[in-house]
Amino acid sequence: MRAVIVDEPGGVESLDVVEVDDPVAGPGEVVIDVAAVGVNRADLLQRQGRYDPPPGASRILGLECSGTVAAVGDGVERWTVGTQVCALLSGGGYAEKVAVPEGQVAAVPAGVDLVEAGGVVEVAATVWSNVFMVAGLQPAETLLVHGGAGGVGTMAVQLAHALGARVAITAGSTRKLDACRELGADIAINYHDQDFVRELRSATDGHGADVILDNMGAQYLTRNVAALAPNGRLVVIGLQGGTKGELDLGVLLGK
Template identity: 50%
Template sequence: MKVIEIKSPGAAEVLVPAERDMPQAGSGEVVIKVFAAGVNRPDIVQREGRYPPPPGASDIPGLEVAGEVFAVGADVNRFSVGDKVCALVTGGGYAAYCRAPEASTLPMPKGYSFVQAAALPETFFTVWSNLFDRAGLKAGETLLVHGGSSGIGSVAIQLAKAFGAGVITTVGNEEKAAFCRGLGADTVINYQTEDFAERVREVTDGAGVNVVLDMVGGDYIPKNIECMAADGRHVSIAFLRGPAVDLNMLPVMLKRLTLTGSTLRARDNEFKGAIAKALFAQVWPLLEDGTVSPQVDMVFPLADAAAAHARMEESMHRGKIMLEVGHD
């Protein structure tokens, strides 16, 4: 089968087409004939040699796919050959066929294309797990999410609004600001021209936000803490500015803040399966009635995965960057 390999750690051009043997379905697994796959920031970090796959995972990049079930392993009960599905995987997504755990595989929402469905797993699993399970965001609370025009940000805005929370987000230009307003963000802050902590205090009348979903890290973390409400929850899911931070813990103590974070890729199938069940019950209906939708920026052929990575590294995208996989 055709795949995209990482020839050696480096820039986008190290992604090269190659041929591999077909994956085989193990117990509790399906093999998906892939028609579309998502491109995510962890793929770039893996390509650079800074995020090795967990033990047992494919070295082929790609964490989410959509397609048709091609084969099923022992103990698979929910899916049959030919079913249209999307799946969160630990690797192997940039390929014509991909092995996936049944636990983190979901039916494609009704009316969805393969590209739309492949844009769901990584961002929706991540946002649900961190925003609702870990941070406990509730109706009536206010969320601050950085990078609102990213795949994660665009999902966080929509889900927070769908479940009754207010949303403040940060962006780097007016085009991204307009995009986030279109998704329902209540306040959009251009971090190039405004101090986001000051603006958050202003729009919340000094009360601050209840939850921060942060993908930036570094010097953003102290500023996030500045604009958090009492009993607020701060969730770190990435560190574009690095994980090291010089932090005054006194506000954390005085405001009774919770600082937490997580990664998803290395978690076990039981953990991911619980997220999948929650998404199917609570979010899939919103996808099917149009309340929430994946935002697709650009679609590249699988062979042009290097160009897709370059697009993400330019940071000009709004929503998800996708790969389309053709079959002869």
């Protein structure tokens, strides 16, 4: 089968289409005939040599896909050949076929076509696990999403809005702010010319955010803590603004 690999880190020219052996379904695995794959920031970073895949993961890029089950391994009970599915992967999605543990496979949601499903599962799993399972966002609470117009951000806006939470986002242009409002954002802040701490506190009568989903890391650490409501939860899922920051523990204790 054909697959996309990176022999040497670099730009798009470092991507190579090569012939590799077809995967075989091991115990508890399914093989998927790939219809579509999502392109995630982690893929770009891996291509650039800035993101190491998990130990033992495929050298083939791709962290999510959709397609049709082509084979099942011993012990697989949830899936049968011919079922349309989407899957979360440790790698291997940029190929014509991929083998994946059955627990990382999901049915294509109703109303979503097979191509669209190739770009759903990574952002959905990221948002659900971090915002709802870890941070425990509740209806009527306020969620602040940095990078609200990105893939994870737009999914977070829609899910939180559907839950009944109040949603605030930051983004860098009027077009992106408007797009987030259309998806359900109640508060839209342009980080280029607005202070998100001040704007959020003003819009929430001084309360702040009960949950913050942050993709910036160190650059926003101090301001994120300042923006938190009492007993608020800060979930960091990205480090675009650096890995090391200073934190006033007195402010943190006050939360």
